[in-house]
Amino acid sequence: MPNNFTSDNNKGATGAAKFVTSTLGNTVGGLSRTVGGVTGAATRGIGDTITGATGSAGRPVGDGLGNIGSGIEDGAKRVARGVEDAGAWRK
Numbered sequence: 001m002p003n004n005f006t007s008d009n010n011k012g013a014t015g016a017a018k019f020v021t022s023t024l025g026n027t028v029g030g031l032s033r034t035v036g037g038v039t040g041a042a043t044r045g046i047g048d049t050i051t052g053a054t055g056s057a058g059r060p061v062g063d064g065l066g067n068i069g070s071g072i073e074d075g076a077k078r079v080a081r082g083v084e085d086a087g088a089w090r091k
Helices: 012-057 059-087
Strands: none
């Protein structure tokens, strides 16, 4: 009697599901990176502007905003990587 179950995980419904989730994962991951990068850069730019306009008096606020921007960007990169890994069925 033939065995209809195969150990190849890229056939049939599983293969189709992997294709769809991989495509979605890469799309959402790319968008997350883009949004995080733009938001991070904009926030750092605002921080630099505040520091430049106010000098040493505004430096703590400007540096704080710059650090927030870097944190947002780093967090978005981590989320993007997690989404892409999930889409590729990686642990």
